[in-house]
Amino acid sequence: MKQTKQFQLAKLYRGGQFFGFAVAVDGEIIGRQVSSNIETLPGAMPVINAQFMLTESEVENPITISLD
Secondary structure (H helix, E strand, O other): OOOOOOOOEEEEEEEEEEEEEEEOOOOOOOOEEEEEEEOOOOOOOOOEEEOOOOOOHHOOOOOOOOOO
């Protein structure tokens, strides 16, 4: 199986005040995040739903990753 990178949950602060959560990889926030919501249900692991703004080039020219 191909090497994958583990995402990290990042707590954001602005002016010393908690601002929210974001998704990061290798200690850096993934760009163009619009929102991130953490869903918790009794008896289940928490889930994060993150939304990203896509550029025209990302939609028209996505990369291809072979999982073979």
